Amino acid sequence: MSETPPKVPLRDIFRVFFTIGASSFGGGVTGWMHRITVTQRGWLTNDKFLSGLALGQVLPGANVSNMAVYIGQVLRGAPGALVALLAVLAGPFFLVIGAATVYDTAIKIPGFHSAMDGIAAAAVGMVLRMGTMGALHGCRKVAPSVIAFAVFIAIGVLQWPLAPVALVAAPISVALAWPRRSRGGQDA
């Protein structure tokens, strides 16, 4: 191609992702990342962003950190990914510990635990919504629904350890999802 987009400086990557991380109150961070990196700065195309988002959701790890790694990698390879990851986590790291430092004082306020329970309940609501959206999107057939339900029972109800459950369920689920089509051995 004749036009090579100018290299985004690592400094800019750090600044953008630090801001996103430090002000990512209350979730919905990927929406904001999209706005800044695609709409405002034009660092990557919409399609590229969305395929990275799908990848980040499927792979282990938080969406926010996976997206930082993905975009950083698109822009500047491994160094870009490292800078974006550290930048997006730096703010929250100190802010979350700062919030926890006042915990010992806050714990003496009457109603503190109830307030925390209220936040937890609302946050569980967000988790339920995320799970429901995932189920509507990815569990429309019998097999994936059975897998999702079995994993839920094993981990959530029976409280089995994660590793063996995932190591059994993942290959089965991936094998069931293998695209089936009649073909004579070779595909294009």
Add this chain to the structure above:
Amino acid sequence: MRDNPLLGLTVILVPFSLLSIGGGPSIFAPLQREVVDVMHWVTAREFIDLFSIARVAPGPGAMLTTLIGWKVAGWTGAIVATLALFLPASILTLMVARVYDRYRGREWHTALEVGLAPLAVGLIFAGAISIIRLSGNGMLTWAAAVGAGLALTLRPKMHPFVVLFAGVVLFVGAEIAGFWPIAAP
């Protein structure tokens, strides 16, 4: 592992990192089991509070592990826990991202994308009930959680803080109204 908390954090969190399909919520159930029931690093009460703090503060909810590391071994614990949880998954993402677009449309590509989704869904719901199980007020928590989920679905643009604040008002109100005794610290 009990003698060296930093080693313990690493040994527990690195595998969780690589298994956290669908993000932080998918490991909350097993995480709670390890750090509350097995290692006794935090009590069930502290786990709920740290979970809530991580939700209110910016950053992914998985920063809960940062707080657990901080409780267990101060600043070093916080750094070790954060790296142990975020680095392995990030390295995997980096490696996959490098080959991802090149092999788009291949069978294994589609199979991975479609096949791992139900795991994430099951794990996310498991994480939800593990948090509800920890908080003592089962029915109210369920009702509030479902209500919050519905509100967020019906009003997609509403800021999550509105829902978190409504949760605080509801639960503190319930305590004042005498639904359960004011918890002694």
